[in-house]
Amino acid sequence: MLSFAKLSGSGNDFILIANMDRAIHPSAAPSLAKTLCRRGFSVGADGLILLEPATLAEAHFAWRFFNADGSEAEMCGNGGRCAARFAYVKGIAPAQMVFETGAGLVRAEVMGERVKLEMTPPRDLTLDRKLALAEKQIFYSFVNTGVPHVVVEVNDIDKAPLKELGPQIRFHPQFSPAGTNVNFVALDGERIFIRTYERGVEDETLACGTGACAAALVLGAKGQVSSPVEVVTRGGEILRVYFSLDAHGPKEVFLEGIARFIYQGKLFPEALSGLSL
Template identity: 55%
Template structure:
Protein backbone atom coordinates (compact mmCIF):
# COMPACT_ATOMS: atom_id res chain seq x y z
CA UNK A 1 0.00 0.00 0.00
CA UNK A 2 1.30 3.45 -0.91
CA UNK A 3 1.08 5.93 1.93
CA UNK A 4 0.09 9.57 1.57
CA UNK A 5 2.49 12.50 2.01
CA UNK A 6 5.49 10.71 0.54
CA UNK A 7 8.69 12.54 -0.34
CA UNK A 8 9.56 11.80 -3.96
CA UNK A 9 11.65 13.43 -6.69
CA UNK A 10 10.65 13.83 -10.35
CA UNK A 11 13.53 14.16 -12.81
CA UNK A 12 14.31 13.66 -16.46
CA UNK A 13 17.35 13.08 -18.64
CA UNK A 14 16.77 14.36 -22.19
CA UNK A 15 13.03 13.88 -21.71
CA UNK A 16 13.37 10.33 -20.36
CA UNK A 17 11.57 10.88 -17.04
CA UNK A 18 11.65 9.12 -13.68
CA UNK A 19 10.22 9.15 -10.18
CA UNK A 20 12.89 8.65 -7.51
CA UNK A 21 12.74 7.72 -3.83
CA UNK A 22 15.41 7.83 -1.12
CA UNK A 23 14.85 4.71 0.97
CA UNK A 24 16.27 6.52 3.98
CA UNK A 25 13.17 8.73 3.81
CA UNK A 26 10.57 6.23 2.61
CA UNK A 27 10.27 2.60 3.67
CA UNK A 28 9.28 0.25 0.85
CA UNK A 29 9.63 -3.52 0.94
CA UNK A 30 11.35 -4.90 -2.15
CA UNK A 31 8.38 -7.13 -2.94
CA UNK A 32 6.16 -4.02 -3.11
CA UNK A 33 8.33 -2.07 -5.56
CA UNK A 34 6.79 -3.56 -8.70
CA UNK A 35 3.31 -2.46 -7.65
CA UNK A 36 4.59 1.02 -6.79
CA UNK A 37 6.14 1.33 -10.25
CA UNK A 38 2.93 0.34 -12.03
CA UNK A 39 0.81 2.73 -10.00
CA UNK A 40 3.06 5.78 -9.78
CA UNK A 41 4.39 5.67 -13.35
CA UNK A 42 0.91 5.53 -14.90
CA UNK A 43 0.37 8.73 -16.86
CA UNK A 44 -2.96 10.36 -16.15
CA UNK A 45 -3.54 8.26 -13.03
CA UNK A 46 -0.24 8.37 -11.12
CA UNK A 47 2.68 10.77 -11.13
CA UNK A 48 3.60 9.65 -14.63
CA UNK A 49 7.08 8.49 -15.68
CA UNK A 50 9.07 6.07 -17.81
CA UNK A 51 10.54 4.43 -14.73
CA UNK A 52 10.79 4.33 -10.93
CA UNK A 53 14.09 4.39 -9.03
CA UNK A 54 14.72 3.54 -5.38
CA UNK A 55 18.08 4.56 -3.87
CA UNK A 56 19.56 3.08 -0.71
CA UNK A 57 22.98 3.02 0.96
CA UNK A 58 25.28 0.16 -0.08
CA UNK A 59 27.93 -1.32 2.20
CA UNK A 60 28.96 -4.70 0.82
CA UNK A 61 30.56 -3.64 -2.50
CA UNK A 62 32.16 -0.34 -1.55
CA UNK A 63 29.71 1.57 -3.74
CA UNK A 64 28.07 4.70 -2.33
CA UNK A 65 24.58 3.32 -2.87
CA UNK A 66 22.59 0.83 -4.89
CA UNK A 67 19.43 1.30 -6.88
CA UNK A 68 16.33 -0.69 -7.66
CA UNK A 69 15.11 0.30 -11.12
CA UNK A 70 11.65 -0.54 -12.42
CA UNK A 71 10.08 0.22 -15.78
CA UNK A 72 6.63 1.74 -16.00
CA UNK A 73 5.05 -1.70 -16.46
CA UNK A 74 6.58 -2.91 -13.19
CA UNK A 75 9.35 -4.99 -14.75
CA UNK A 76 12.78 -4.70 -13.17
CA UNK A 77 15.58 -3.48 -15.46
CA UNK A 78 19.30 -4.05 -15.12
CA UNK A 79 20.34 -0.57 -16.20
CA UNK A 80 19.16 2.77 -17.61
CA UNK A 81 21.52 5.41 -18.96
CA UNK A 82 19.40 8.51 -18.44
CA UNK A 83 18.05 7.14 -15.17
CA UNK A 84 21.61 6.66 -13.92
CA UNK A 85 22.40 10.33 -14.58
CA UNK A 86 19.33 11.40 -12.62
CA UNK A 87 20.14 9.02 -9.78
CA UNK A 88 23.75 10.20 -9.54
CA UNK A 89 22.76 13.87 -9.47
CA UNK A 90 20.13 13.31 -6.81
CA UNK A 91 22.42 11.13 -4.68
CA UNK A 92 24.97 13.94 -4.52
CA UNK A 93 22.30 16.52 -3.64
CA UNK A 94 20.95 14.28 -0.87
CA UNK A 95 24.40 13.62 0.61
CA UNK A 96 24.24 9.95 -0.31
CA UNK A 97 27.40 10.14 -2.44
CA UNK A 98 30.32 12.46 -3.30
CA UNK A 99 30.50 14.09 -6.72
CA UNK A 100 32.63 11.23 -8.05
CA UNK A 101 31.29 7.87 -6.98
CA UNK A 102 30.15 4.41 -7.99
CA UNK A 103 26.75 2.85 -7.46
CA UNK A 104 25.43 -0.67 -7.80
CA UNK A 105 22.89 -1.71 -10.44
CA UNK A 106 21.69 -5.11 -11.59
CA UNK A 107 24.11 -4.71 -14.53
CA UNK A 108 27.07 -4.09 -12.20
CA UNK A 109 28.93 -1.12 -10.76
CA UNK A 110 28.47 2.22 -12.53
CA UNK A 111 30.93 5.11 -12.24
CA UNK A 112 29.37 8.57 -12.05
CA UNK A 113 30.64 12.13 -11.90
CA UNK A 114 28.55 15.22 -11.19
CA UNK A 115 30.07 18.34 -12.75
CA UNK A 116 28.78 21.72 -11.66
CA UNK A 117 25.05 22.09 -11.17
CA UNK A 118 23.57 20.32 -14.17
CA UNK A 119 26.08 18.02 -15.87
CA UNK A 120 26.47 14.33 -15.07
CA UNK A 121 28.76 11.77 -16.67
CA UNK A 122 28.36 8.04 -16.22
CA UNK A 123 30.50 5.17 -17.44
CA UNK A 124 28.28 2.33 -18.57
CA UNK A 125 29.22 -1.32 -18.33
CA UNK A 126 31.20 -2.69 -21.32
CA UNK A 127 29.00 -3.76 -24.26
CA UNK A 128 28.52 -7.50 -24.68
CA UNK A 129 26.62 -10.17 -26.63
CA UNK A 130 27.19 -8.45 -29.98
CA UNK A 131 25.29 -10.02 -32.88
CA UNK A 132 25.57 -8.51 -36.36
CA UNK A 133 23.38 -9.02 -39.42
CA UNK A 134 20.52 -10.91 -37.82
CA UNK A 135 17.80 -11.69 -40.36
CA UNK A 136 14.23 -11.44 -39.06
CA UNK A 137 10.98 -12.13 -40.90
CA UNK A 138 8.79 -9.12 -40.18
CA UNK A 139 5.56 -8.20 -41.94
CA UNK A 140 6.25 -10.61 -44.81
CA UNK A 141 9.66 -9.05 -45.35
CA UNK A 142 13.20 -9.96 -44.32
CA UNK A 143 14.84 -7.32 -42.12
CA UNK A 144 18.53 -7.07 -41.24
CA UNK A 145 19.05 -5.98 -37.62
CA UNK A 146 21.85 -6.01 -35.06
CA UNK A 147 22.01 -6.66 -31.33
CA UNK A 148 24.17 -5.54 -28.41
CA UNK A 149 23.78 -5.38 -24.64
CA UNK A 150 24.96 -2.07 -23.14
CA UNK A 151 23.62 -2.86 -19.69
CA UNK A 152 20.24 -3.82 -21.11
CA UNK A 153 19.49 -5.55 -24.44
CA UNK A 154 19.20 -3.42 -27.58
CA UNK A 155 18.28 -4.26 -31.15
CA UNK A 156 19.57 -1.71 -33.68
CA UNK A 157 17.88 -1.17 -37.04
CA UNK A 158 19.51 1.23 -39.50
CA UNK A 159 17.05 3.22 -41.60
CA UNK A 160 17.39 5.78 -44.38
CA UNK A 161 14.74 7.98 -42.72
CA UNK A 162 13.82 7.42 -39.07
CA UNK A 163 11.19 10.16 -39.18
CA UNK A 164 8.92 8.06 -41.38
CA UNK A 165 9.53 4.82 -39.46
CA UNK A 166 6.51 3.39 -37.65
CA UNK A 167 8.34 3.07 -34.36
CA UNK A 168 5.35 1.97 -32.27
CA UNK A 169 4.20 -0.91 -34.46
CA UNK A 170 7.55 -2.10 -35.80
CA UNK A 171 9.28 -1.58 -32.47
CA UNK A 172 6.68 -3.64 -30.64
CA UNK A 173 6.94 -6.44 -33.20
CA UNK A 174 10.73 -6.66 -32.85
CA UNK A 175 10.66 -6.21 -29.07
CA UNK A 176 8.53 -9.37 -28.71
CA UNK A 177 10.13 -11.33 -31.58
CA UNK A 178 10.99 -14.93 -30.71
CA UNK A 179 14.68 -14.33 -31.52
CA UNK A 180 15.00 -12.06 -28.47
CA UNK A 181 12.96 -14.07 -26.00
CA UNK A 182 12.59 -14.63 -23.13
CA UNK A 183 14.05 -11.29 -22.03
CA UNK A 184 12.87 -9.27 -25.02
CA UNK A 185 14.76 -6.22 -26.24
CA UNK A 186 14.70 -2.48 -26.62
CA UNK A 187 14.56 -1.43 -30.28
CA UNK A 188 16.57 1.46 -31.73
CA UNK A 189 15.94 2.88 -35.19
CA UNK A 190 19.06 4.75 -36.29
CA UNK A 191 19.79 7.04 -39.22
CA UNK A 192 23.43 7.94 -39.89
CA UNK A 193 23.43 11.57 -41.02
CA UNK A 194 27.22 11.95 -41.17
CA UNK A 195 30.31 10.84 -39.25
CA UNK A 196 29.36 13.02 -36.28
CA UNK A 197 25.58 12.76 -36.18
CA UNK A 198 23.11 9.90 -35.80
CA UNK A 199 19.35 10.34 -35.46
CA UNK A 200 17.82 7.82 -33.06
CA UNK A 201 14.31 6.78 -32.10
CA UNK A 202 13.78 4.12 -29.46
CA UNK A 203 10.96 1.78 -28.51
CA UNK A 204 11.64 0.93 -24.88
CA UNK A 205 11.03 -2.47 -23.37
CA UNK A 206 9.05 -2.15 -20.15
CA UNK A 207 7.67 1.26 -21.08
CA UNK A 208 6.19 -0.23 -24.26
CA UNK A 209 6.13 3.04 -26.18
CA UNK A 210 8.62 5.28 -27.94
CA UNK A 211 10.41 7.44 -25.37
CA UNK A 212 11.97 10.86 -25.85
CA UNK A 213 15.48 9.49 -25.34
CA UNK A 214 17.39 6.37 -24.32
CA UNK A 215 20.90 6.55 -22.89
CA UNK A 216 21.85 2.88 -23.21
CA UNK A 217 20.35 2.90 -26.70
CA UNK A 218 22.48 5.85 -27.73
CA UNK A 219 25.54 4.05 -26.35
Protein backbone atom coordinates in the same frame (compact mmCIF):
# COMPACT_ATOMS: atom_id res chain seq x y z
CA MET B 1 3.80 11.20 3.44
CA LEU B 2 6.35 9.75 1.03
CA SER B 3 8.89 12.22 -0.40
CA PHE B 4 10.00 11.99 -4.00
CA ALA B 5 11.68 13.98 -6.77
CA LYS B 6 11.02 14.07 -10.51
CA LEU B 7 14.04 14.25 -12.82
CA SER B 8 14.43 14.17 -16.57
CA GLY B 9 17.34 12.74 -18.50
CA SER B 10 17.10 14.07 -22.05
CA GLY B 11 13.35 13.47 -22.16
CA ASN B 12 13.24 10.25 -20.13
CA ASP B 13 11.47 11.16 -16.88
CA PHE B 14 11.84 9.32 -13.61
CA ILE B 15 10.46 9.34 -10.08
CA LEU B 16 13.28 9.05 -7.53
CA ILE B 17 12.87 8.08 -3.89
CA ALA B 18 15.61 7.86 -1.27
CA ASN B 19 14.79 4.52 0.33
CA MET B 20 17.89 4.49 2.50
CA ASP B 21 15.86 3.37 5.52
CA ARG B 22 14.24 0.61 3.41
CA ALA B 23 10.78 1.85 4.38
CA ILE B 24 9.53 0.56 1.02
CA HIS B 25 9.58 -3.24 1.17
CA PRO B 26 11.16 -4.93 -1.89
CA SER B 27 7.96 -6.82 -2.64
CA ALA B 28 5.96 -3.58 -2.82
CA ALA B 29 8.24 -1.81 -5.29
CA PRO B 30 6.78 -3.20 -8.57
CA SER B 31 3.22 -2.21 -7.62
CA LEU B 32 4.43 1.18 -6.42
CA ALA B 33 6.11 1.76 -9.79
CA LYS B 34 2.97 0.84 -11.74
CA THR B 35 0.86 3.14 -9.58
CA LEU B 36 3.13 6.19 -9.53
CA CYS B 37 4.23 6.02 -13.18
CA ARG B 38 0.69 5.97 -14.58
CA ARG B 39 0.27 9.25 -16.42
CA GLY B 40 -2.95 11.11 -15.83
CA PHE B 41 -3.63 9.22 -12.61
CA SER B 42 -0.48 9.81 -10.59
CA VAL B 43 2.91 11.51 -10.89
CA GLY B 44 3.56 9.88 -14.26
CA ALA B 45 7.00 8.78 -15.47
CA ASP B 46 8.94 6.33 -17.60
CA GLY B 47 10.24 4.63 -14.48
CA LEU B 48 10.76 4.56 -10.72
CA ILE B 49 14.21 4.57 -9.12
CA LEU B 50 14.79 3.62 -5.48
CA LEU B 51 18.11 4.52 -3.86
CA GLU B 52 19.00 2.07 -1.10
CA PRO B 53 22.02 1.24 1.10
CA ALA B 54 24.95 -0.34 -0.72
CA THR B 55 25.91 -3.95 -0.12
CA LEU B 56 29.47 -3.52 -1.45
CA ALA B 57 32.14 -1.48 0.33
CA GLU B 58 33.21 0.39 -2.82
CA ALA B 59 29.68 1.64 -3.61
CA HIS B 60 28.00 4.73 -2.16
CA PHE B 61 24.49 3.35 -2.68
CA ALA B 62 22.52 0.73 -4.57
CA TRP B 63 19.60 1.31 -6.89
CA ARG B 64 16.53 -0.59 -7.98
CA PHE B 65 15.07 0.49 -11.29
CA PHE B 66 11.50 -0.24 -12.37
CA ASN B 67 9.85 0.44 -15.71
CA ALA B 68 6.41 2.02 -15.82
CA ASP B 69 4.81 -1.44 -16.10
CA GLY B 70 6.41 -2.56 -12.83
CA SER B 71 9.07 -4.74 -14.42
CA GLU B 72 12.55 -4.43 -12.97
CA ALA B 73 15.50 -3.67 -15.27
CA GLU B 74 19.18 -4.12 -14.60
CA MET B 75 20.34 -0.84 -16.09
CA CYS B 76 19.11 2.42 -17.63
CA GLY B 77 21.57 5.02 -18.89
CA ASN B 78 19.38 8.10 -18.54
CA GLY B 79 17.98 6.80 -15.27
CA GLY B 80 21.51 6.24 -14.03
CA ARG B 81 22.44 9.84 -14.78
CA CYS B 82 19.34 11.07 -12.93
CA ALA B 83 20.11 8.79 -9.98
CA ALA B 84 23.64 10.17 -9.77
CA ARG B 85 22.50 13.80 -9.75
CA PHE B 86 19.75 13.05 -7.22
CA ALA B 87 22.25 11.25 -4.96
CA TYR B 88 24.69 14.15 -5.13
CA VAL B 89 22.09 16.86 -4.46
CA LYS B 90 20.62 14.86 -1.55
CA GLY B 91 24.05 14.26 0.01
CA ILE B 92 23.93 10.51 -0.48
CA ALA B 93 27.09 10.45 -2.61
CA PRO B 94 29.95 12.78 -3.64
CA ALA B 95 30.26 14.24 -7.15
CA GLN B 96 32.40 11.29 -8.20
CA MET B 97 30.53 8.19 -7.12
CA VAL B 98 30.02 4.47 -7.54
CA PHE B 99 26.67 2.74 -7.24
CA GLU B 100 25.31 -0.78 -7.55
CA THR B 101 22.91 -1.83 -10.32
CA GLY B 102 21.58 -5.17 -11.46
CA ALA B 103 24.14 -5.01 -14.27
CA GLY B 104 27.09 -4.34 -11.95
CA LEU B 105 28.90 -1.36 -10.46
CA VAL B 106 28.47 1.97 -12.24
CA ARG B 107 30.71 5.04 -11.88
CA ALA B 108 29.39 8.55 -12.40
CA GLU B 109 30.59 12.13 -12.22
CA VAL B 110 28.21 15.04 -11.58
CA MET B 111 29.22 18.34 -13.20
CA GLY B 112 26.39 20.75 -12.48
CA GLU B 113 23.42 19.66 -14.61
CA ARG B 114 25.62 17.38 -16.70
CA VAL B 115 26.39 13.83 -15.63
CA LYS B 116 28.94 11.49 -17.17
CA LEU B 117 28.17 7.85 -16.52
CA GLU B 118 30.44 4.86 -17.06
CA MET B 119 28.27 2.15 -18.56
CA THR B 120 28.61 -1.52 -17.67
CA PRO B 121 30.78 -3.51 -20.11
CA PRO B 122 28.83 -4.18 -23.34
CA ARG B 123 28.45 -7.75 -24.53
CA ASP B 124 26.99 -9.96 -27.24
CA LEU B 125 27.70 -7.54 -30.10
CA THR B 126 26.48 -8.97 -33.42
CA LEU B 127 26.20 -7.09 -36.72
CA ASP B 128 23.92 -7.32 -39.73
CA ARG B 129 21.79 -10.35 -38.93
CA LYS B 130 18.54 -11.23 -40.71
CA LEU B 131 15.26 -11.35 -38.83
CA ALA B 132 11.99 -12.66 -40.26
CA LEU B 133 8.96 -10.61 -39.24
CA ALA B 134 5.28 -11.05 -40.07
CA GLU B 135 5.40 -9.55 -43.55
CA LYS B 136 9.05 -8.79 -44.23
CA GLN B 137 12.64 -9.60 -43.45
CA ILE B 138 14.95 -6.99 -41.96
CA PHE B 139 18.62 -6.63 -41.14
CA TYR B 140 19.52 -5.77 -37.56
CA SER B 141 22.46 -5.54 -35.20
CA PHE B 142 22.41 -6.34 -31.50
CA VAL B 143 24.35 -5.43 -28.36
CA ASN B 144 23.65 -5.65 -24.65
CA THR B 145 24.62 -2.35 -22.99
CA GLY B 146 23.30 -3.38 -19.58
CA VAL B 147 19.98 -4.31 -21.18
CA PRO B 148 19.39 -5.84 -24.65
CA HIS B 149 19.16 -3.58 -27.69
CA VAL B 150 18.39 -4.21 -31.35
CA VAL B 151 19.65 -1.52 -33.75
CA VAL B 152 18.02 -1.09 -37.17
CA GLU B 153 19.49 1.42 -39.63
CA VAL B 154 17.08 3.56 -41.67
CA ASN B 155 17.51 6.33 -44.22
CA ASP B 156 14.93 8.74 -42.75
CA ILE B 157 14.50 8.79 -38.97
CA ASP B 158 11.15 10.56 -39.22
CA LYS B 159 9.76 7.75 -41.38
CA ALA B 160 11.16 4.91 -39.28
CA PRO B 161 8.51 2.16 -38.91
CA LEU B 162 8.66 2.26 -35.12
CA LYS B 163 4.96 1.72 -34.41
CA GLU B 164 4.74 -1.07 -36.98
CA LEU B 165 7.94 -3.01 -36.36
CA GLY B 166 8.92 -2.00 -32.83
CA PRO B 167 6.52 -4.37 -31.03
CA GLN B 168 7.21 -7.21 -33.49
CA ILE B 169 10.94 -7.05 -32.85
CA ARG B 170 10.58 -6.41 -29.11
CA PHE B 171 8.54 -9.63 -28.63
CA HIS B 172 10.22 -11.73 -31.35
CA PRO B 173 11.07 -15.32 -30.28
CA GLN B 174 14.69 -14.63 -31.25
CA PHE B 175 14.97 -12.46 -28.12
CA SER B 176 12.81 -14.44 -25.71
CA PRO B 177 12.18 -14.75 -22.88
CA ALA B 178 13.40 -11.29 -21.80
CA GLY B 179 12.62 -9.48 -25.06
CA THR B 180 14.60 -6.51 -26.33
CA ASN B 181 14.57 -2.75 -26.78
CA VAL B 182 14.43 -1.60 -30.40
CA ASN B 183 16.30 1.37 -31.85
CA PHE B 184 15.91 2.88 -35.32
CA VAL B 185 18.94 4.99 -36.23
CA ALA B 186 19.98 7.26 -39.08
CA LEU B 187 23.39 8.85 -39.62
CA ASP B 188 23.42 12.50 -40.67
CA GLY B 189 26.96 13.78 -41.04
CA GLU B 190 28.76 12.88 -37.82
CA ARG B 191 25.60 12.70 -35.70
CA ILE B 192 23.36 9.73 -35.00
CA PHE B 193 19.62 10.36 -34.88
CA ILE B 194 17.69 7.76 -32.90
CA ARG B 195 14.17 6.64 -32.06
CA THR B 196 13.59 3.94 -29.44
CA TYR B 197 10.76 1.53 -28.73
CA GLU B 198 11.44 0.79 -25.07
CA ARG B 199 10.79 -2.52 -23.39
CA GLY B 200 8.69 -2.09 -20.23
CA VAL B 201 7.28 1.21 -21.42
CA GLU B 202 5.95 -0.55 -24.57
CA ASP B 203 6.02 2.62 -26.60
CA GLU B 204 8.40 5.17 -28.05
CA THR B 205 10.29 7.19 -25.46
CA LEU B 206 11.88 10.60 -25.97
CA ALA B 207 15.31 9.21 -25.12
CA CYS B 208 17.07 6.03 -24.06
CA GLY B 209 20.62 6.17 -22.72
CA THR B 210 21.48 2.50 -23.14
CA GLY B 211 19.93 2.70 -26.62
CA ALA B 212 22.10 5.69 -27.52
CA CYS B 213 25.15 3.70 -26.42
CA ALA B 214 24.00 0.69 -28.43
CA ALA B 215 23.61 2.83 -31.56
CA ALA B 216 27.06 4.36 -31.10
CA LEU B 217 28.72 0.97 -30.55
CA VAL B 218 27.05 -0.67 -33.54
CA LEU B 219 27.88 2.16 -35.94
CA GLY B 220 31.33 2.46 -34.40
CA ALA B 221 32.01 -1.24 -34.93
CA LYS B 222 30.92 -0.81 -38.57
CA GLY B 223 33.36 2.08 -39.01
CA GLN B 224 30.66 4.69 -39.56
CA VAL B 225 31.37 6.84 -36.48
CA SER B 226 34.22 7.41 -34.06
CA SER B 227 34.35 8.32 -30.39
CA PRO B 228 33.01 10.57 -29.01
CA VAL B 229 29.82 10.69 -31.04
CA GLU B 230 26.73 12.81 -30.52
CA VAL B 231 23.36 11.07 -30.48
CA VAL B 232 20.27 13.21 -31.07
CA THR B 233 17.27 11.91 -29.16
CA ARG B 234 13.63 12.13 -30.23
CA GLY B 235 13.15 14.80 -27.57
CA GLY B 236 15.79 16.92 -29.30
CA GLU B 237 18.47 16.76 -26.62
CA ILE B 238 21.96 15.55 -27.44
CA LEU B 239 23.74 12.72 -25.64
CA ARG B 240 27.48 12.20 -26.05
CA VAL B 241 28.80 8.63 -26.12
CA TYR B 242 32.47 7.80 -25.57
CA PHE B 243 33.84 4.34 -26.35
CA SER B 244 36.87 2.39 -27.46
CA LEU B 245 37.11 -0.62 -29.77
CA ASP B 246 39.69 -3.37 -30.05
CA ALA B 247 39.87 -6.89 -31.46
CA HIS B 248 37.64 -8.14 -28.66
CA GLY B 249 34.91 -5.57 -29.32
CA PRO B 250 33.71 -2.37 -27.61
CA LYS B 251 34.72 -1.34 -24.10
CA GLU B 252 35.09 1.68 -21.81
CA VAL B 253 31.71 3.16 -22.68
CA PHE B 254 30.63 6.48 -21.16
CA LEU B 255 27.33 8.35 -21.54
CA GLU B 256 27.16 12.09 -20.93
CA GLY B 257 24.22 14.48 -20.93
CA ILE B 258 21.95 16.70 -18.87
CA ALA B 259 20.03 15.31 -15.89
CA ARG B 260 17.52 17.96 -14.90
CA PHE B 261 15.55 18.33 -11.65
CA ILE B 262 11.89 19.05 -12.46
CA TYR B 263 10.28 19.17 -9.02
CA GLN B 264 10.08 17.47 -5.65
CA GLY B 265 7.16 16.84 -3.37
CA LYS B 266 5.28 14.50 -1.06
CA LEU B 267 2.71 11.87 -1.95
CA PHE B 268 -0.60 12.06 -0.11
CA PRO B 269 -1.85 8.78 1.43
CA GLU B 270 -4.64 8.57 -1.16
CA ALA B 271 -2.02 8.42 -3.91
CA LEU B 272 -0.82 5.16 -2.30
CA SER B 273 -4.30 3.75 -1.70
CA GLY B 274 -4.32 -0.02 -1.83
CA LEU B 275 -0.55 -0.33 -1.60
CA SER B 276 1.18 -2.03 1.33
CA LEU B 277 4.68 -0.60 1.53
